[in-house]
Amino acid sequence: MPLESLDPSTPYLVVDADVLDRNLRRAATTARTRGLVLRPHAKTHKCLEIARRQIALGAGGLTVATVGEAEVFAAAGFGDLFIAYPVWVSGGRVARLRALAEQVSLRIGVDSVEGVQALASAASGAGIAVLVEVDSGHHRSGVQPEAAGEVAAAASRAGLEVLGVFTFPGHGYQPDGRGQAAADEATALDVGARSLQRVSVDPVVRSGGSTPTAALADAASLTEMRPGVYAFNDAQQAELGSCGWSDVALTAAATVVSRSGQQVVVDAGSKVLGADRPTWTTGGGRLLDHPDARIVALSEHHGTVVFPEGSALPALGEVVRVVPNHVCSAVNLADQLVVVSAGRQVEHWAVAARGANT
Amino acid sequence: MPLESLDPSTPYLVVDADVLDRNLRRAATTARTRGLVLRPHAKTHKCLEIARRQIALGAGGLTVATVGEAEVFAAAGFGDLFIAYPVWVSGGRVARLRALAEQVSLRIGVDSVEGVQALASAASGAGIAVLVEVDSGHHRSGVQPEAAGEVAAAASRAGLEVLGVFTFPGHGYQPDGRGQAAADEATALDVGARSLQRVSVDPVVRSGGSTPTAALADAASLTEMRPGVYAFNDAQQAELGSCGWSDVALTAAATVVSRSGQQVVVDAGSKVLGADRPTWTTGGGRLLDHPDARIVALSEHHGTVVFPEGSALPALGEVVRVVPNHVCSAVNLADQLVVVSAGRQVEHWAVAARGANT
Numbered sequence: 001m002p003l004e005s006l007d008p009s010t011p012y013l014v015v016d017a018d019v020l021d022r023n024l025r026r027a028a029t030t031a032r033t034r035g036l037v038l039r040p041h042a043k044t045h046k047c048l049e050i051a052r053r054q055i056a057l058g059a060g061g062l063t064v065a066t067v068g069e070a071e072v073f074a075a076a077g078f079g080d081l082f083i084a085y086p087v088w089v090s091g092g093r094v095a096r097l098r099a100l101a102e103q104v105s106l107r108i109g110v111d112s113v114e115g116v117q118a119l120a121s122a123a124s125g126a127g128i129a130v131l132v133e134v135d136s137g138h139h140r141s142g143v144q145p146e147a148a149g150e151v152a153a154a155a156s157r158a159g160l161e162v163l164g165v166f167t168f169p170g171h172g173y174q175p176d177g178r179g180q181a182a183a184d185e186a187t188a189l190d191v192g193a194r195s196l197q198r199v200s201v202d203p204v205v206r207s208g209g210s211t212p213t214a215a216l217a218d219a220a221s222l223t224e225m226r227p228g229v230y231a232f233n234d235a236q237q238a239e240l241g242s243c244g245w246s247d248v249a250l251t252a253a254a255t256v257v258s259r260s261g262q263q264v265v266v267d268a269g270s271k272v273l274g275a276d277r278p279t280w281t282t283g284g285g286r287l288l289d290h291p292d293a294r295i296v297a298l299s300e301h302h303g304t305v306v307f308p309e310g311s312a313l314p315a316l317g318e319v320v321r322v323v324p325n326h327v328c329s330a331v332n333l334a335d336q337l338v339v340v341s342a343g344r345q346v347e348h349w350a351v352a353a354r355g356a357n358t
Numbered sequence: 359m360p361l362e363s364l365d366p367s368t369p370y371l372v373v374d375a376d377v378l379d380r381n382l383r384r385a386a387t388t389a390r391t392r393g394l395v396l397r398p399h400a401k402t403h404k405c406l407e408i409a410r411r412q413i414a415l416g417a418g419g420l421t422v423a424t425v426g427e428a429e430v431f432a433a434a435g436f437g438d439l440f441i442a443y444p445v446w447v448s449g450g451r452v453a454r455l456r457a458l459a460e461q462v463s464l465r466i467g468v469d470s471v472e473g474v475q476a477l478a479s480a481a482s483g484a485g486i487a488v489l490v491e492v493d494s495g496h497h498r499s500g501v502q503p504e505a506a507g508e509v510a511a512a513a514s515r516a517g518l519e520v521l522g523v524f525t526f527p528g529h530g531y532q533p534d535g536r537g538q539a540a541a542d543e544a545t546a547l548d549v550g551a552r553s554l555q556r557v558s559v560d561p562v563v564r565s566g567g568s569t570p571t572a573a574l575a576d577a578a579s580l581t582e583m584r585p586g587v588y589a590f591n592d593a594q595q596a597e598l599g600s601c602g603w604s605d606v607a608l609t610a611a612a613t614v615v616s617r618s619g620q621q622v623v624v625d626a627g628s629k630v631l632g633a634d635r636p637t638w639t640t641g642g643g644r645l646l647d648h649p650d651a652r653i654v655a656l657s658e659h660h661g662t663v664v665f666p667e668g669s670a671l672p673a674l675g676e677v678v679r680v681v682p683n684h685v686c687s688a689v690n691l692a693d694q695l696v697v698v699s700a701g702r703q704v705e706h707w708a709v710a711a712r713g714a715n716t
Contacts, residue, residue, distance in 0.1 A: 009425065009450050009716035043658065065659045067367065085659060088615045088625070088675050092367050111616050114674045140660050141616035141623045170657065257446045258469050258499035265499045267446070271690050271715050275633040299528065300401065300686055301423045301443060301715070302498050316472045317446050328658055332629050333690070335713055355693055357629050357659070358367035 010255040010319060011268040013334045015349070017341040019249035020050070020231060027214065027230050028057040034219040039063045039082060039207070041228030044328045046353035047337065048076045050231060061105070063226040067096050068356030074103045076352070084166060084207075084226060086111040086133055086141050087119075093358075094122040101126040107163055109133045111143050113154040120158030129161040131205060132196070136188035137181065138170035145191035153199040164205030164223075165192035172212040175280050178242060182216035185209075189221045212242040234327035235286040236278065250337070251288055251321035252330065254303065256314050264313055266303040268322050273298060274329025281325055288321040290314070295322070368613040368677060369626040371692045373707070375699040377607035378408070378589060385572065385588050386415040392577040397421050397440060397565070399586025402686045404711035405695065406434045408589060419463070421584045425454050426714030432461045434710070442524060442565075442584060444469040444491055444499050445477075451716075452480040459484040465521055467491045469500050471512040478516030487519040489563060490554070494546035495539065496528035503549035511557040522563030522581075523550035530570040533638050536600060540574035543567075547579045570600040592685035593644040594636065608695070609646055609679035610688065612661065614672050622671055624661040626680050631656060632687025639683055646679040648672070653680070 031038035037060040042051050051062055051073060061080030064070045070081045081100075086109045089097060100106050101123070110116050111133040119128065132151045135142035143151055145165075152162045167188050172181030185208045193203035209217050209225025211233075217225050229236075232250040233243040254268035273285050275298060284298035292311060297304040303322060307313050314320050324330035331337070337349045389396035395418040400409050409420055409431060419438030422428045428439045439458075445466045447455060458464050459481070468474050469491040477486065490509045493500035501509055503523075510520045525546050530539030543566045551561035567575050567583025569591075575583050587594075590608040591601040612626035631643050633656060642656035650669060655662040661680060665671050672678050682688035689695070695707045 009454070011715055086615045086623075088613050090613075090675055096367070112674060115615070118675065135618075139621075140655065140657060140662055143618075255446050255448075257444045257473070260493075260501075263497075265444075270632070270634065270687060271713075274628070275635070275684075275687060276628065277633070277635075297498065299498060300690075304498055316470060317448055317476065326633075329628060329633060332658075333713060333715075355629075355691060357369055357691075 010253050011272045012253055012338055013330060014251055014253050014338045014340055015232070016249050017339050017346065019247065021053070023231055023233065023247060023249055024053055024057055027227065028059070030215070031225065032058060034217070036217060036219055036222060037224040039224050039226050040231065041084070041226050042073060042353070043069060044228035044331065045231050046331055046351045047349045048352050049349045051078060060224070063228070066357055067093055067100065068358045069353045070100055070106070071096065072353040072356055074100055078104065080105045082131070083108040084168070085109050086115055088115060089119045089122045097123050097128060098126045101128045107131055109166060110151055110155060111141050113151055116151060116154045116158055116160065120160055124159055129163045130155050131163050131166045131207060132192065134165050134167045134188045134192040136167040136169045137184040138168060140168070140170060142167060145188045146195050148192040149195035149199040149201070152196045152201045156199070156201055162196065162201045164203040164207065165189055165196065166205070166207035169208060169210055169213050172210055173236065173240065173278065175240065178212045178216060178240065182213040182218065185213060186218040186221035211237055212240055215242065229327055232327045235323045235325045236281060238286070238323070239281055245288065245291070248288060248323050250327050250330070251323055253319050254322050256316050256318045256320065259313060259316055262307045262309060262313065264305050266305060266320060266322065267301060268303050269301045270298045271300045272330065272333060273303065273322060273324040274326055274333060276326035276329050285325050286323045288323050290320070368611050369630045370611055370696055371688060372609055372611050372696045372698055373590070374607050375697050375704065377605065379411070381589055381591065381605060381607055382411055382415055385585065386417070388573070389583065390416060392575070394575060394577055394580060395582040397582050397584050398589065399442070399584050400431060400711070401427060402586035402689065403589050404689055404709045405707045406710050407707045409436060418582070421586070424715055425451055425458065426716045427711045428458055428464070429454065430711040430714055432458055436462065438463045440489070441466040442526070443467050444473055446473060447477045447480045455481050455486060456484045459486045465489060467524060468509055468513060471509055474509060474512045474516055474518065478518055482517055487521045488513050489521050489524045489565060490550065492523050492525045492546045492550040494525040494527045495542040496526060498526070498528060500525060503546045504553050506550040507553035507557040507559070510554045510559045514557070514559055520554065520559045522561040522565065523547055523554065524563070524565035527566060527568055527571050530568055531594065531598065531636065533598065536570045536574060536598065540571040540576065543571060544576040544579035569595055570598055573600065587685055590685045593681045593683045594639060596644070596681070597639055603646065603649070606646060606681050608685050608688070609681055611677050612680050614674050614676045614678065617671060617674055620665045620667060620671065622663050624663060624678060624680065625659060626661050627659045628656045629658045630688065630691060631661065631680060631682040632684055632691060634684035634687050643683050644681045646681050648678070
């Protein structure tokens with residue numbers, strides 16, 4: 001792919017539309033085969049074009065992380081949105097949520113009785129359904145699964161529709177962590193669902209899923225999965241083994257600007273790739289065409305890449321393809337994505353929900 | 359400061375204009391007292407309003423990291439810009455650099471003979487001056503100081519004006535690393551300057567400086583310093599000891615959305631704060647009003663904060679002030695900054711050069 005000819009100045013993000021489409025189709029098929037609803041997390045791509053393709057392939061709505069993201073996708077005509085987050089409903093968010101609920105079928109997360117009360121007092125009768133978040137081992141937000149019924153009962157008493165339970169098994173982002181995380185997810189959703197049943201709430205939706213655990217999602221326990229990264233994949237996923245390098249659909253085109261010994265510096269740094277670097281990764285991302293190279297450091301505008309002794313280095317001025325560690329962060333730094341198909345640039349997609357964090 | 363009343367929905371970035379102004383004045387005074395030119399790095403704030411204040415306080419021009427940042431500040435009327443980066447001049451960047459050089463007094467970095475040749479062949483006669491980047495120990499870009507003359511001689515032969523040498527002592531971002539980094543910086547600039555003199559180039563400019571080393575900058579070796587972060591400061595600087603917590607001028611206003619035991623989750627995560635987390639930091643940022651709390655994890659929209667046993671936690675729905683680890687990353691994620699003075703919201707500043715990475 002002659003990246004040099006695409007856009008005038010590096011660094012920029014490039015989507016391989018062919019790989020993307022294969023990724024979208026594979027997940028759609030997996031979900032359909034297992035009888036699971038696929039509700040892709042749109043925080044990864046933030047692009048209307050990709051969300052439309054996901055829906056066309058059978059997705060049962062979109063997942064988003066914030067009210068702001070929901071507003072972007074609602075304005076573009078997406079009609080079924082789940083804000084998978086314990087939204088604190090107060091201040092200006094009240095009117096925004098009520099306006100959203102008039103436009104679309106809206107569900108949001110709750111993980112406390114206080115959160116339920118804030119929502120109920122602000123948006124009672126607005127038609128916002130809730131799912132109770134349970135902690136499946138990531139220990140971030142979410143109640144303990146056996147306490148889900150307490151939150152659900154408060155919601156029911158307050159007149160809110162409770163659809164079920166959801167969780168994010170984020171502890172699957174560890175080497176060899178995927179299997180245990182998928183098992184924990186199933187258990188947490190089972191326990192959470194039973195906890196809802198004990199307070200006479202039917203857990204119609206049992207929503208889980210993350211890209212590392214999606215292939216292992218247990219259809220006996222889940223009704224829905226919400227992977228996001230699978231659309232593009234990234235260096236984390238490849239290093240975790242949840243995708244291959246040929247499944248990576250997004251890279252940063254970066255120019256080699258400096259060279260010394262076995263080291264080069266490229267012009268994609270943390271302001272293009274994001275600074276995500278879990279301790280188990282091999283570095284600050286990877287070079288797609290140089291599997292033995294390692295990104296040993298990222299500054300804002302410098303990616304420092306070390307090559308093994310004896311291996312050939314890219315030349316000064318050469319454009320290389322850098323795979324971000326965490327594609328959600330990289331996309332959120334860009335205003336647009338350059339789209340290629342069969343090696344040719346075909347269009348640009350706006351990152352429509354970039355920075356929609358509120 | 360009643361943050362709740364400022365903007366409708368968290369998370370958002372808040373600048374305390376009084377602290378900012380004190381930081382800007384202090385650095386201006388330090389530079390003037392020592393006879394150093396202060397050329398602040400605008401990549402930190404990316405705001406026209408702050409750059410204007412820096413110039414009004416005596417800054418001798420601005421530093422930027424990219425051609426794109428230079429374009430934003432040139433369009434706003436700033437007339438003296440240094441792109442402190444080994445810019446690779448090819449493709450669309452040629453016309454952009456030539457256009458810039460017609461508007462402003464422009465200097466850029468070079469760190470290779472090849473880079474000099476690319477610049478000379480593309481923009482000869484455009485009036486772009488160069489400084490040779492030398493490596494003072496950060497081992498990123500920059501030639502070894504004793505080799506600076508080779509690059510300078512190539513530039514002179516190609517008809518480019520060579521103004522001197524510059525370095526970034528980034529290895530000062532380590533506990534107890536500031537003193538050694540400042541000493542290394544002085545040595546590297548001395549050696550680099552002598553290397554230029556040996557090829558009959560006068561090293562008029564010897565430019566160094568970073569926020570951690572600025573207070574130790576050696577006026578016998580430097581003529582100019584380029585700190586950026588000092589305008590706002592951040593958790594890294596405070597934990598390194600290069601500022602106090604009362605010198606932190608920028609925080610993220612974030613709402614507590616989840617609580618469990620001694621842990622809360624706030625709605626500012628890595629998409630607001632940036633994911634920068636050097637191993638020597640205590641976490642993913644700090645809470646300004648809760649010095650004993652630690653941000654143990656950052657997801658995209660979750661900051662997980664642990665409080666010591668027995669200490670009081672903020673309530674669900676409470677707004678707290680989060681200090682990013684690396685303020686440059688946080689600012690680059692935001693479209694605007696909320697500005698407060700004496701505890702009252704006074705205006706918004708656009709992050710004019712947000713995402714100007716090319």
